[in-house]
Amino acid sequence: MTARLEKYFNAKSFCVVGASTTPNKPGNVVAYNFVNYFPGKTYLVNPRGGELFDKKLYKSVLEIDDQIDAACIIVPAKYAPLTLEQCGQKGIKNVIITTGGFSEAGEEGLALQKQMLDIMDKYQINVIGPNCLGLYSPALGYDTMFLPASKLKRPKNGPVSIFTQSGAFGAAFIDQLSRLGSGKWVSKFVSYGNASDINETDALEYVGGDPDTKMVLIYLEDFKDGRRFMEKAREISLTKPIMGIKANRTETGAKAGASHTAALSSDDAIVDDLLSDAGVIRVITWDQLEDCVLVFGTQPLPLGDRVAIVTDGGGAGVMASDMVSDCNLKLAEFSVDVQTKLDEIFPSFYSTGNPIDITGSATAEDYRIALEAAYNDPNVDSVVNICVPVIPDLDINEYIAITKEIAKRKEKPFVTSLVGGEEADFATAELLKEDIPVFTSPGRAVKALGMLTDYTKYLKKRGVDPRSILAEE
Amino acid sequence: MTARLEKYFNAKSFCVVGASTTPNKPGNVVAYNFVNYFPGKTYLVNPRGGELFDKKLYKSVLEIDDQIDAACIIVPAKYAPLTLEQCGQKGIKNVIITTGGFSEAGEEGLALQKQMLDIMDKYQINVIGPNCLGLYSPALGYDTMFLPASKLKRPKNGPVSIFTQSGAFGAAFIDQLSRLGSGKWVSKFVSYGNASDINETDALEYVGGDPDTKMVLIYLEDFKDGRRFMEKAREISLTKPIMGIKANRTETGAKAGASHTAALSSDDAIVDDLLSDAGVIRVITWDQLEDCVLVFGTQPLPLGDRVAIVTDGGGAGVMASDMVSDCNLKLAEFSVDVQTKLDEIFPSFYSTGNPIDITGSATAEDYRIALEAAYNDPNVDSVVNICVPVIPDLDINEYIAITKEIAKRKEKPFVTSLVGGEEADFATAELLKEDIPVFTSPGRAVKALGMLTDYTKYLKKRGVDPRSILAEE
Numbered sequence: 001m002t003a004r005l006e007k008y009f010n011a012k013s014f015c016v017v018g019a020s021t022t023p024n025k026p027g028n029v030v031a032y033n034f035v036n037y038f039p040g041k042t043y044l045v046n047p048r049g050g051e052l053f054d055k056k057l058y059k060s061v062l063e064i065d066d067q068i069d070a071a072c073i074i075v076p077a078k079y080a081p082l083t084l085e086q087c088g089q090k091g092i093k094n095v096i097i098t099t100g101g102f103s104e105a106g107e108e109g110l111a112l113q114k115q116m117l118d119i120m121d122k123y124q125i126n127v128i129g130p131n132c133l134g135l136y137s138p139a140l141g142y143d144t145m146f147l148p149a150s151k152l153k154r155p156k157n158g159p160v161s162i163f164t165q166s167g168a169f170g171a172a173f174i175d176q177l178s179r180l181g182s183g184k185w186v187s188k189f190v191s192y193g194n195a196s197d198i199n200e201t202d203a204l205e206y207v208g209g210d211p212d213t214k215m216v217l218i219y220l221e222d223f224k225d226g227r228r229f230m231e232k233a234r235e236i237s238l239t240k241p242i243m244g245i246k247a248n249r250t251e252t253g254a255k256a257g258a259s260h261t262a263a264l265s266s267d268d269a270i271v272d273d274l275l276s277d278a279g280v281i282r283v284i285t286w287d288q289l290e291d292c293v294l295v296f297g298t299q300p301l302p303l304g305d306r307v308a309i310v311t312d313g314g315g316a317g318v319m320a321s322d323m324v325s326d327c328n329l330k331l332a333e334f335s336v337d338v339q340t341k342l343d344e345i346f347p348s349f350y351s352t353g354n355p356i357d358i359t360g361s362a363t364a365e366d367y368r369i370a371l372e373a374a375y376n377d378p379n380v381d382s383v384v385n386i387c388v389p390v391i392p393d394l395d396i397n398e399y400i401a402i403t404k405e406i407a408k409r410k411e412k413p414f415v416t417s418l419v420g421g422e423e424a425d426f427a428t429a430e431l432l433k434e435d436i437p438v439f440t441s442p443g444r445a446v447k448a449l450g451m452l453t454d455y456t457k458y459l460k461k462r463g464v465d466p467r468s469i470l471a472e473e
Numbered sequence: 474m475t476a477r478l479e480k481y482f483n484a485k486s487f488c489v490v491g492a493s494t495t496p497n498k499p500g501n502v503v504a505y506n507f508v509n510y511f512p513g514k515t516y517l518v519n520p521r522g523g524e525l526f527d528k529k530l531y532k533s534v535l536e537i538d539d540q541i542d543a544a545c546i547i548v549p550a551k552y553a554p555l556t557l558e559q560c561g562q563k564g565i566k567n568v569i570i571t572t573g574g575f576s577e578a579g580e581e582g583l584a585l586q587k588q589m590l591d592i593m594d595k596y597q598i599n600v601i602g603p604n605c606l607g608l609y610s611p612a613l614g615y616d617t618m619f620l621p622a623s624k625l626k627r628p629k630n631g632p633v634s635i636f637t638q639s640g641a642f643g644a645a646f647i648d649q650l651s652r653l654g655s656g657k658w659v660s661k662f663v664s665y666g667n668a669s670d671i672n673e674t675d676a677l678e679y680v681g682g683d684p685d686t687k688m689v690l691i692y693l694e695d696f697k698d699g700r701r702f703m704e705k706a707r708e709i710s711l712t713k714p715i716m717g718i719k720a721n722r723t724e725t726g727a728k729a730g731a732s733h734t735a736a737l738s739s740d741d742a743i744v745d746d747l748l749s750d751a752g753v754i755r756v757i758t759w760d761q762l763e764d765c766v767l768v769f770g771t772q773p774l775p776l777g778d779r780v781a782i783v784t785d786g787g788g789a790g791v792m793a794s795d796m797v798s799d800c801n802l803k804l805a806e807f808s809v810d811v812q813t814k815l816d817e818i819f820p821s822f823y824s825t826g827n828p829i830d831i832t833g834s835a836t837a838e839d840y841r842i843a844l845e846a847a848y849n850d851p852n853v854d855s856v857v858n859i860c861v862p863v864i865p866d867l868d869i870n871e872y873i874a875i876t877k878e879i880a881k882r883k884e885k886p887f888v889t890s891l892v893g894g895e896e897a898d899f900a901t902a903e904l905l906k907e908d909i910p911v912f913t914s915p916g917r918a919v920k921a922l923g924m925l926t927d928y929t930k931y932l933k934k935r936g937v938d939p940r941s942i943l944a945e946e
Contacts, residue, residue, distance in 0.1 A: 024865065100832075105822040152863040153894050166788025168833060172861040175894035221791055247791040250798035256782075256791045256828050286792065286892060286914035309729075315639025318694055318720040318729045319759065325723035349578040355729050359573075360641060388645040390625040392497065419759060421626050421648035441759035 004126055004198060005190065005206035007094045009140055011069035012040040015061055015092065017083055018074035019044035021052050026098065026146030027074040028052075037141035043068065061090045070094040072134060072144045077101030080130065081115045088123030096144050097129035103194050104131050113196055120197060132193025133167045136174070138186060139212065145189075147171060153178035158185035159214035159297050163203035167191045169219045176290065181435040185293060187212045199224035201232055208236035214470060215296045217289065218244035218280075230278045237279025238464050241455050243292050245283055246271055279458050281451055288447070294437040295448040299413040301456045301466040302381040306332035307449065308374035309355035311442075312362040313388035316419060317355035320384055320442040327450025331355070338377040345369055360391040364398030371406050375414065382413035382449050386442045389423040396423050400430050407436040413452055417445040477599055477671055478663065478679035480567045482613055484542035485513040488534055488565065490556055491547035492517035494525050499571065499619030500547040501525075510614035516541065534563045543567040545607060545617045550574030553603065554588045561596030569617050570602035576667050577604050586669055593670060605666025606640045609647070611659060612685065618662075620644060626651035631658035632687035632770050636676035640664045642692045649763065654908040658766060660685045672697035674705055681709035687943060688769045690762065691717035691753075699744075703751045710752025711937050714928050716765050718756060719744055752931050754924055761920070767910040768921040772886040774929045774939040777854040779805035780922065781847035782828035784915075785835040786861035789892060790828035793857055793915040800923025804828070811850040818842055833864040837871030844879055848887065855886035855922050859915045862896040869896050873903050880909040886925055890918040 014034055020027030027046075034042040035053040043064050046057040058064050061071065071092050073083050077099050087095055102113040113130065120127050128134055134144030139157040155177040164170040170191040177185045188210060190203045200220055207213045216236070223229050233242055248254045249268045275282050283289060307329045311317040324331055331354045334342070342352040346366070351357035356374065358366045367387070374383050385403060389396050407414055416431060416438045418424035428438045439445040456466040487507055493500030500519075507515040508526040516537050519530040531537050534544065544565045546556050550572050560568055575586040586603065593600050601607055607617030612630040628650040637643040643664040650658045661683060663676045673693055680686045689709070696702050706715055721727045722741045748755050756762060780802045784790040797804055804827045807815070815825040819839070824830035829847065831839045840860070847856050858876060862869050880887055889904060890912045891897035901911045912918040929939040 026865075101822060109822075147863055147865060151865060151896070164788070166786065166791070168786030168861050168864075169788030171833075171863045172786060172789070172892040172897070175863050175897070176892065177894075179894040179898070219788060221788070245792070247788065247795055249795045252798035252804055253791050253795035255804065255826075256787075256794035284795075285916040286789075287917065313639065313641030313645060314729075315637070315642030315692060315694070315720065316645070316759075318639070318726050319718070321729035322720055322722045322726035322757075325725040331725055331728065349574060349582075353728075357729075360644075388641050390620055390644045390648050391641075392499075392620060392624060419645040419649065421650075421652040423624070424645075424648070425652070443758040444760065 003206035003209055004202050007126065008070050008096070008128070008135055009137060009142060009188065011094065013043065013066060013069050014038055014040060015043040015045060015064065015068045015071040016074070017045040017061060017071055017087070019046050019052055019057060021046070021050065024148045029146050029148050030072055030074055030144050033143035037143060039141050041066065061086050061092065064090070068092045070096070072096040072098065074098050074146060077109065077112055077130070081112065081119060084116055084119045084125070088119055088125055093124065094126045095128070096134040097127060098132055098134050098144060098146055100131040102130045103196070113194065117196060127197040129193045130196060131167065133170050133191035136186070136189035145171070145174070155186040156182070156184040157187065159187060160185050160217055160293055161188040161207035161210065161213040162186065162217045163190035163192065163200060163207065164219040165192065165195070165200065165221050166219055167193055173289065177293065180290060180293065181432045184435070185297060195224050201225050201229045204229060204232050204236065208232065208240070213240065215240055216242040217292065218242065220244070220246045221248045226274070230274050233278035233280050238459070238462060240469065241281060241296050242279065243281035243283060243296065243451070244289065246275065279462070281455060291439065291444060291448040292451060295413065295415065295452050296470065298435050298437055299452060299470070300410055301470050302413050302453050303456065303466060304381040305329045305453050305457070306379060306381045307384060307446070308332045308377065308380040309384045309386065310358070310367065310370040310374055311355050311386040312358050312360060312391055312394070313386065313419070314357050316386045316388060316442045317357050320386060320446050321355060323443040323446035327447055327453070329446070329450055329453055332377070332380040335377050335379045338373050342370070342373055361393065362391060363393050364395050364402055367399055368402045371402065375406055375409070375412065380412070382453070384442070384445055384449065385414065385416040386445070387416070387418045387427070388420055389418060389427060390420050396427055400427050403431060404434060404436065413449055415439065415445040415449050417442045476679035476682055477675050480599065481543050481569070481601070481608055482610060482615060482661065484567065486516065486539060486542050487511055487513060488516040488518060488537065488541045488544040489547065490518040490534060490544055490560070492519050492525055492530060494519070494523065497621045502619050502621050503545055503547055503617050506616035510616060512614050514539065534559050534565065537563070541565045543569070545569040545571065547571050547619060550582065550585055554585065554592060557589055557592045557598065561592055561598055566597065567599045568601070569607040570600060571605055571607050571617060571619055573604040575603045576669070586667065590669060600670040602666045603669060604640065606643055606664035609659070609662035618644070618647070628659040629655070629657040630660065632660060633658050633690055633766055634661040634680035634683065634686040635659065635690045636663035636665065636673060636680065637692040638665065638668070638673065638694050639692055640666055646762065650766065653763060653766065654905045657908070658770060668697050674698050674702045677702060677705045677709065681705060681713070686713065688713055689715040690765065691715065693719045694721045699747070703747050706751035706753050710931070711935060713942065714754060714769050715752065716754035716756060716769065716924070717762065719748065752935070754928060764912065764917060764921040765924060768886065768888065768925050769943065771908050771910055772925060772943070773883055774943050775854040775886050775926050776929065776939060778802045778926050778930070779852060779854045780857060780919070781805045781850065781853040782857045782859065783831070783840065783843045783847055784828050784859040785831050785833060785864055785867070786859065786892070787830050789859045789861060789915045790830050793859060793919050794828060796916040796919040800920055800926070802919070802923055802926060805850070805853040808850050808852045811846050815843070815846055834866065835864060836866050837868050837875055840872055841875045844875065848879055848882070848885065853885070855926070857915070857918055857922065858887065858889040859918070860889070860891045860900070861893055862891060862900060863893050869900055873900050876904060877907060877909065886922055888912065888918040888922050890915045
């Protein structure tokens with residue numbers, strides 16, 4: 001069965017209904033996006049007629065003498081039913097309605113949404129929205145996000161597909177990903193707003209089957225069809241990781257959500273169990289989402305839970321070790337060969353156990369020796385590289401080069417954290433430019449590794465080889 | 474009784490034993506610091522004699538014809554006993570030994586430290602260290618941190634005193650604070666390393682009584698004298714907040730700590746209870762420490778737990794509300810006047826409950842109205858200002874100006890979080906420049922507020938008016 005969203009993304013002809021000649025207005029932005037980036041045919045509709053971006057402005061979809069595969073409606077809520085009716089008459093089966101002012105906006109809006117549902121039913125139209133950003137795929141030149149690129153930066157093509165109930169969350173996170181590392185992160189983005197028709201499960205079904213989606217990131221406040229969602233998640237999580245936020249965890253959150261996308265909270269402990277059983281990695285904070293993208297988007301899965309830590313700061317090593325324990329990871333015991341080598345090479349005041357503490361006397365070469373020993377040890381499943389760069393003999397550029405070299409190998413997960421001031425910031429920025437996962441604290445680095453390892457554990461429990469997932473092409 | 478550390482910080486004459494003529498070597502850096510910044514008399518000692526920074530290099534402390542109040546010994550571990558013996562003969566009662574290679578470095582080092590203890594005993598010398606960074610106070614021109622300012626940036630004078638068992642942690646955090654906001658954060662910094670004599674309780678006693686210390690930040694891996702520490706903390710937490718990290722929480726962490734500052738872990742649940750009973754706000758992650766400095770270092774204490782949230786992004790509001798609940802805070806119910814005003818001014822599709830959601834249609838003026846209403850409401854104890862800046866009609870510079878204006882009032886805690894890409898980063902940086910607390914996620918902002926409110930609750934429980942603490946001068 002074809003996922004419903006496929007019909008949108010595979011459209012060969014697209015119509016922007018409500019194309020505006022006023023720069024930076026939503027209808028202007030979406031028209032611009034499609035005229036400039038969409039490889040298929042683009043039609044623009046505005047009841048006043050005229051021209052926009054060297055294209056004819058049709059006065060109605062009914063005037064267009066071609067088949068339209070999908071359309072985006074960007075007209076004020078009160079005109080939306082008439083516009084949708086015309087789409088139905090024209091035979092357009094896939095419509096995105098970005099406009100707000102429906103079920104999220106009191107009784108009048110609710111009545112309007114009800115009217116729309118009747119039209120959808122009558123013509124068998126698929127609808128995304130209303131009250132949403134719609135769809136975005138940089139690889140497909142598909143972009144109904146109605147905020148201009150000067151305001152909302154677009155990330156480039158990459159491994160992550162995202163679907164979100166909250167448009168504002170989606171916009172903020174898309175903007176955030178545009179400046180994370182290379183900015184090459186997003187495959188498909190789906191903002192479905194009020195979910196009058198297409199909902200979270202449709203989105204999941206589509207990205208689950210999409211070969212370009214390597215990982216799925218979600219932001220949900222409620223489920224329109226929780227049972228089907230969990231079924232789908234359970235199936236898809238065997239082939240790609242699904243992770244993200246289910247907000248409305250608490251009564252307080254639910255109260256806030258009620259007036260937002262008309263979401264109802266349910267018992268969160270049950271939701272938590274169901275998500276976990278379906279293999280969905282649940283995170284709580286916004287920061288963790290970026291961490292998810294950084295590790296799942298760049299690292300192979302670990303084959304087990306044995307972590308090696310390399311540090312020049314004892315305290316940072318202790319804090320990271322505490323977090324290893326918090327995340328149900330283990331400190332690896334080095335193999336005899338590796339241990340012997342470390343003991344031989346390093347001075348006696350370095351600590352050659354795990355964590356390897358090369359102390360304030362560390363040089364970049366010491367980092368190379370320690371990191372390579374840990375990385376090459378078959379008893380080690382993943383490596384945490386912690387650096388306090390203020391020490392006297394460490395050349396930060398050499399340290400960066402060594403970290404990049406090991407990060408390139410991608411044989412096992414490798415995460416880094418630099419702590420300190422300007423020099424730490426500099427190295428962090430340099431490494432992130434190449435999409436090497438670096439975190440603002442050792443604990444955050446270990447936690448990211450913990451999420452990655454949780455997924456390995458889930459796959460093993462379900463009899464799936466973690467090497468089959470997230471592998472380098 | 475005078476706190477032991479007072480004798481160090483009040484020294485009128487100081488001697489650097491092991492002053493080095495090699496640029497950027499520890500003995501060179503400390504000599505430079507004291508010659509250039511210490512307002513008292515500085516003497517430099519190097520067995521080879523000669524001159525350094527236009528000062529005579531005495532061949533031994535015994536050659537100096539003046540009273541020396543305090544000294545820093547920066548010689549290789551094996552020469553330390555002889556040097557300390559000479560300090561004893563000279564009558565120097567307060568010594569900092571920064572050098573490593575003692576109890577933390579195997580049997581030989583342990584024997585050396587034992588030898589030092591005998592000398593300390595014989596001459597009744599106070600010792601900080603060994604294996605530490607020693608002391609730093611920008612206001613007092615006191616700086617034994619042996620890393621050059623080109624490597625380790627120094628924060629300027631401010632409200633926070635810090636003591637730490639791990640020197641590397643201390644160095645990294647000091648460096649980090651130097652680039653946080655104005656960089657005006659540190660009153661006294663104490664790194665006591667192996668704690669052969671002066672330990673965490675001495676440090677706490679001193680900063681507790683120091684009128685320039687408004688808040689105390691700690692990093693501990695173990696207690697040398699846990700009972701006395703808790704007693705002191707219980708007393709001091711009634712007049713200034715104490716917060717920070719007690720690492721070695723887990724067996725894994727303890728294993729890492731054992732080879733570091735020879736720390737032994739104890740039952741963490743007990744430690745947790747004792748700290749909480751003594752009013753110490755315990756944090757787990759490094760990131761939270763910076764958050765502590767940002768809120769406790771800049772905000773008044775809330776008088777209660779009622780929080781107002783203002784946002785233009787529904788999802789962000791829901792996540793923040795969930796965190797309000799997680800942190801045992803409450804969403805405030807606005808007073809009738811405020812509620813009526815909000816309902817009148819804002820369009821019906823804005824949500825005027827709490828959170829106030831001014832949606833993607835928000836302008837900076839909407840922010841002003843919502844933030845001022847919330848801030849002025851007597852039913853509100855603290856305000857969370859959340860902004861997703863990608864929306865079309867928000868002038869980011871105006872938003873920044875409005876946020877600054879309210880932040881200046883300091884009548885109640887006011888925390889901000891901007892989420893997104895470049896524009897969010899820009900506003901965050903602009904606000905941080907003026908030490909306005911801004912956080913990378915709404916959840917983090919609420920959590921910071923939660924810590925602040927926890928302290929209010931503690932004070933109230935102990936019968937102390939929170940208005941007496943952290944008040945603006």
